[in-house]
Amino acid sequence: MTTIAVTGATGQLGHYVIEQLKQKVAANSIVALVRNPAKAAALGVTARQADYAQADALETALTGVNTLVLISSSEVGQRAQQHSNVIQAAKNTGVQHIIYTSLLHADTSPLSLAEEHRTTEAELKASGLTYTILRNGWYTENYLGSVGAALEHGALIGSAGQGRIASATREDFAAAIVAVATSTGHANATYELAGDSAWTLSDLATEVSKQSGKTVVYNNLPEAEYAKALAGFGLPEGLAQAIASWDVGASQGALFSDDKSLSKLIGRPTTPLATAVERALNA
Known part of the structure; x- marks a missing residue:
């Protein structure tokens, strides 16, 4: 066995x-x-x-x-x-x-x-x-944790500009792990895994507004200002600076891929942003 x-x-x-x-x-x-x-x-x-x-x-x-x-x-x-x-x-x-x-x-x-x-x-x-x-790639949940604060303040903040984020949910990535662990043909292979549809933080703000009925806008901040805001929310300074730098990376394309290996591995489309937002709001 x-x-x-x-x-x-x-x-x-x-x-x-x-x-x-x-x-x-x-x-x-x-x-x-x-x-x-x-x-x-x-x-x-x-x-x-x-x-x-x-x-x-x-x-x-x-x-x-x-x-x-x-x-x-x-x-x-x-x-x-x-x-x-x-x-x-x-x-x-x-x-x-x-x-x-x-x-x-x-x-x-x-x-x-x-x-x-x-x-x-x-x-x-x-x-x-x-x-x-x-x-x-990035987990969609990495950004959904900010939805509550965005609804409270009417704004989602970040430093990703209009960078496209080809995220998927943790359940999607877990399904890829299971597919590889329970099938053959993956020896010494490297897969780039990303969601089927990319989105921007502006798209996320729009989707939250649509589903919640409350206006939420995306405010793009300079990296240092975003890091300062995150630290103000209680995050350790080093982590706040790292998260802000990752957002800047997203603005430069670091979180985008049009490779469909993830959906091919799991045998279904990856979870759409709208579905993930709906789950977050219901939770």
Whole structure:
């Protein structure tokens, strides 16, 4: 029996992967790799303690695993070493295939996030293991968290200008992971994954206005001003500056792709912006 393990299984992307895997394979063939197994009880699969930073524990957690879904760590700045720990543990325990969630156009992206992904991709390719690199575009949810404040103030703010964002939902990206993990033909492949239809922050403001009945406009701010506003909302200064820089990257095309690999992999269109906005408003 093929055993599929998923890192970060209780995270925002990971729990969707587990849910969708259970629709394709037996639950007893799935392993959730988490820092606190007690928090994974609701997933309905075997949970093993695993921390990206603890190499020895990773080897124990990966024993008997055939396919590993390596969802990138959330700790920006520590990712390269943490991912390296996982890859080395996978080699030492006989994992046959790693599926890694990278970044859209990681090889050329100007985003500050890209460098650690490039490092991990290079290590995977040199590891001798079979791999599949899924270069995920932006999650639509990255912007939907601002809808409440936009409705309250009548404005959505950012620094993306009229940059087109080819996003998809976490459920869409999870479906791609599951498709690769449960089918053949993906050995040593790299996929650029993006939503079928791109949109701008002005489009998002228009859609929120349409569905809510309240006027919301998009205010484009200089990078430093946007970072200052985010810090004023309580975000750590470093994170605020990073988010503002990613928006500027979006204005330069970093989050756009017309590659349809995502919808091809999942066998359906990606979730439209209007549907994602509707879900956010209902929530």
